[in-house]
Every structure is written in C-alpha cells, then in structure tokens.
Amino acid sequence: xxxxxPIEENGxxxxxxxxxxGCQGGHAVHISPHKNGIGASWTFNGDMEKPTFSPSILSxxxxxxxxxxxxxxxxxxxxxxxxxxxxxxxxxxxxDIPDL
Ligand SMILES: [Zn+2]
Numbered sequence: 001x002x003x004x005x006p007i008e009e010n011g012x013x014x015x016x017x018x019x020x021x022g023c024q025g026g027h028a029v030h031i032s033p034h035k036n037g038i039g040a041s042w043t044f045n046g047d048m049e050k051p052t053f054s055p056s057i058l059s060x061x062x063x064x065x066x067x068x069x070x071x072x073x074x075x076x077x078x079x080x081x082x083x084x085x086x087x088x089x090x091x092x093x094x095x096d097i098p099d100l
Pocket of ligand 1: 020021022023027059071072
C-alpha cells in the first residue's frame with residue numbers, strides 16, 4: 001500500500017500527490033529543490049508510508065458559482081492535520097492519509 005504517487009518530470013521524481021479526504025481530491029507537493037508553477041516547494045522526510053512535508057500545505061480553489069474553498073493542513077508522520085481555516089467538514093481534525 002502506498003499513500004504517495006510520484007510526480008515525474010523528464011524521468012525524475014519532483015514531488016508527490018496524496019489523496020485529501022477533505023477535498024475529495026488530491027494535493028501535489030513539489031519537493032525542494034523542485035518547485036511548482038508558483039515557485040513553492042516543500043521538504044520531505046523520505047518516508048513513503050509515514051510522510052512528513054514542511055511547511056504547511058495551503059490550497060485555495062473555486063467551483064463555478066461557489067464561494068472560495070480553502071484546504072490548509074500539516075502533513076506529519078502520515079497524518080493530515082487540517083487547520084481551522086479549512087472550509088470543508090474535516091477542519092480541525094487529524095486523519096490518516098488514505099492509501100491510494
Ligand atoms: Zn484538501
């Protein structure tokens with residue numbers, strides 16, 4: 001079982017996707033020194049089963065005709081710690097990263 005899906009560019013792993021039960025979708029983290037499209041990157045403890053990413057992961061997105069959605073979390077030891085500014089129902093809760 002795995003919790004992370006590698007993001008590959010030119011045959012090189014530049015980051016990982018994980019499934020977010022708060023968003024019913026995935027989040028992508030680029031691992032330093034690789035950066036995403038807006039120049040953000042994270043550190044990774046290298047553990048595919050109990051990943052830790054730092055700093056926190058903040059995602060803002062919108063659906064048509066809906067208010068802005070916010071997902072803000074720390075991923076530590078394979079758990080997602082959702083912060084209170086999340087707009088989804090898991091705000092303030094700690095959950096395991098789902099297996100893919
Ligand atoms: Zn999320």
